[in-house]
Structures are given as C-alpha cells and as structure tokens.
Amino acid sequence: MKLNKTTIILHIIAWSVALLWILPFLGVFMASIRPFDEILRGWWTFDSFNPSLNSFVKAWNDPTYPLSRGILNSFIVAIPSTIIPLFVGALAGYGFARFSFRIRSYLFMTIVLLMALPQQSVVVPLFQIMVNLRLIDNYLSLVLVHSAWGLPWIILFMRNFFSTLPIEVEEAARVDGASDFQIFYKIVLPMSLPALASVVVLQFMWVWNDFFLARVFIYEESMLLATQRIEYVGREGPLGRVNWGALSAASIIVMIVPIIIFVLLQKYYVKGMVGWSVKG
C-alpha cells in the first residue's frame, strides 16, 4: 500500500465512520457506568467522572425482575431451540442434497418462501393452539416454535453446504454396506462441523435476541426472558420515569452474550450469513 493522498483520505473516512457508528454504543455504556446527574448534559461531558458498577448490580439483582434470572431463562430456551432444529434441519438438508424425487423442487421453493415470512403470520393460531394445550408460560411452546421457525433457513443452508461435499466418499461407504443413516452420522456430519457451527451461532443468536415470540408466549414474571426484562428493570414502576442507568446496564448485559459469541466465532457467523447468498 502506497502512502499517497487517496490512501490517507480513505483511512480518515473509514475510521470516522467507525467512530460515528460506535458513538451510540458508547453513550449507552457511559449511561450505565456513570451516575445520572453526571450525564444530564450529555455523556460526553466530563466535569466530574465517577464510574461505578452500581447500575449493573441493580439490574442484575432487581427485586421483581432480576436480570440474572432472565439470562438463565434465555439460556434454558435458546439451547434446545438451537440443537433441535440443527439436527432436524441437517437431516432434511441432506435429503434435499442427495435424494431426488418428483416434488423436490416445489418442496424446496416452499421452504425458501417460508424463510421470508414474518412471525406475525403465524402467532395468532399458534397462541390459540398453545392456550388449548396449556403451554402458555411453558418454555416448550417457545422451543417448539423457535425450532420450526428456524428450520427453513437451516435446511437451505445445510443443503447448499452438503451439495459441495464430494459424493465419492459416501458412495464408497455405501459399497462397503453402510446404511444411509450410518453414512449421514459417521461420515457426512463429521465433515460438516464448520457448517454446523455456523448454524449453531446464527440460530442461537436469533433465539437469544428474539423478543416478539417471547412476548406472545411468556407472561409469568419469574419466567420472562432476558429481552423481556430490560424494560421492566429500567422503569421505576409501571408507566414510571425511565431510569437510564438501570436501562442501559440491562441493555448491555443482554447484548453482551451475542457480542461475545460474535467476537469469538465471527468466522462462522459471517459464513452463515453470507453462505447462502454468495457463492464460494
């Protein structure tokens, strides 16, 4: 890279944009660690600066809506909601990649179309079903719906990945007398670990970040998920004044989980995001 004028200008633009982009996060961070009277005239003023973790402690141990419980609840929902569709979707994706049958392409197109739909399209009947099955305020409803809802993109993503695997290995195993399922579990899945990792990362994050489905199926105070608790923690009483300290701290606690996963497993996240839209 030569150090000419264009290069310098490009660097200045790029880093200014990055700074601009991170400012809102920085603001919330400042609001979470500084007492409220310090940020009254903006979090960027530093006449006095007394950072503390009080707001975090307060949000974590909130007397009625402890965020600690919310984080635990979110894990209880997100883990099975990731593992179930992972296996179910991988099976079906393999089926699409390796078997041919008459309605395959129609079935496949239907599944792609389902990927586009909003959750609003399904929640009214699902709510009624779950009421009848007494599964409101039961994580089983949420896990089932998340699993089914995640399937279309997982099937699509895994099919695309499986189609890139060399078929010769599988054929050789078949000649040796292995069954379809043996081939799938003992040969195909071990070769697919990177793709499965992408599915885990993306699906876990979507379930973790979900607010809408949780809002529809979970009402019981002690069962509320992390995303549902932020608002309760940050308001002093119903319709009360916003407590920006607690609200910001709660926001940061809830977002830290997907951010850590993103930082650690960025490669898989981006592969999952880009995989089905860009070839190669």
Add this chain to the structure above:
Amino acid sequence: MTRVREALRKLQRFARARKNFPLFFSPAIILILFLVIYPILQTLYLSFLSSSGEFVGLNNYSEIVSRKDILNLEGFPKWPPLGALIHNAIWILIHLPLSMFSGLALAIILRDVKGSSIIKSIIFLGMVTPLIVGGIILQYTFTERFGIVTAFFDMLGFEELSKTWTAYPNTALFALIFGSVWLWTGFSMIIYSAGLATIPKEYYEAAKIDGAGPFRMFRQITFPLLRPLNIVVITMTVLYDLKIFDIVFVATFGGPGKASTVLAFEMWQQAFWFNNFNGAAVIATLLTLLTSVVTIPMIRYMVRK
C-alpha cells in the same frame, strides 16, 4: 457377470434410498407443517371470520384498511401519522437506499484500509445486537440533551431537531428509520465485502495497465460483478423493513398518536392488546402477501443458480 452384479447393486442402492428418504424429511416436515404452514392457513381463514366465528367475507379487510392506524391519507401530503401501511412504505423508501449505498461504499472503501476487520466488526455490531436493545439505544441517542444526535442539532441551532425525536409525531418515525439504518448497514456491507473478495485482483491490474481510473474500474469491473448481490441485499432489506417490530415496540410503542406505527406492531396490538384476533389476522395476511411478493425475484434467482 461383474457388470450385472454392479447393476444389481445400483438398483438395490436406489431402492434403499427410496425407502429411507422419507425418514430424512419427516421430522422437519412435521414441525413445519404443524407450526408454520397450518398457522399461516389458519390465519388466512381467521381473517374471513367475525369474532363470533361467522364467515363475513372481506368485511374485516375493509374494516381494517379504513382504520386510520393502517391508512390515514386525509390531507396528504403531510407529516405522520399516515397509517402503518404508509409508514412501512416510507421506511423502505428511506432505509433501503441509505443502508444499501452506505454498505456498498463501506465495502469498497474498507478493501484498501488498514484495520478494516475492526471497523467491519464495529459496524456489524448493530446486526448482532438484539433489536430490543437497538431500540433502547436509538431512543437514548435521540433524546433531548442526553443524546448525541439531538445535541448535535442543538449545537447547529435547529431547535425542532434538538428535542426528543421519539416524543413528537413529526420526528418519531424518522428517528426509528435512521436508527434502523445504523443497525442494518452491516448486512449489506458484509454481503458486498464477500462479493468483492471473489473478484480476482488481476482484473484490476489489467484495467490499470489499460489506463483505467478508479471510477471506470468501478463502473466496468466492480459494479457489474456485484450486481447479482443487489437482489439479495434489496430483498433482505425490504423484508427487514416489512417485519420491523422490536424497535418500534420499545422506543415509541407506535406513538405518539400512532405517528410511528408499522404493520407488524399494529398486528401485535390488535391481537394481544385489544384481543381482536380476526383484525390481527387481516394485517398478518397482508404482511404475508407483501413479503411473499417481495421474495419471488430472489427465489427465481436462487432456482436459476
């Protein structure tokens, strides 16, 4: 003899595959059938029923579309509230070009910048953040005195824009839209970056030898090769705009005076606030139709591939 045995084995293999393949699909099909397809059809069915369960044809539809919360065009053009349908349209009109263009520009600029992976991660944070948190952050950013945006306009002397955006009907919707640009730009950036990485460097070297400048290189190499990605970015962005819910819910609750409501929020409110499941089913069906229409070009593109 070996040839016969080979053919026989192939036949057996084929038969076995035919026998087993339903087992590969059935768990997925059962889950999708009961928890996705059936509810979609049931929603459509509910949209034609009255609350007591009688068939009322398109009555619910005309009732919903004539609601001011959905369509409010009296005295158009004017400031919001214009109804959820128009708000979603405005959302697409502003959000799509802004996030698409900034994502493309960033992808191109960052190709030649040191530390670009850090910058990309920063911009991508918005995609990883739960939208409910994104809504809180954008509300904070647009709040009078505390927020960086309002403070900036205060410094420039724009009194109207230095007030809390989410509290006034003229600005609430736009605060949400600009906030969603901030959250979503990472998507188009990452897609275009991946596309750029597949363009061989030799193309640019050859163009340089031919004496092409940066703009000609963009017009004749970069842009045509990225073009297939536009359909992905456009489709996903429009879908995002049609499905937008969390940030509206948390930052404005559709207000003030419905000035920032959207279809997904109206659907939720009809169903779970007013217990009007049939009206909610109408809005849900409209959303299903809109998202399906938007997705058709992408399906065509994927099938062709």
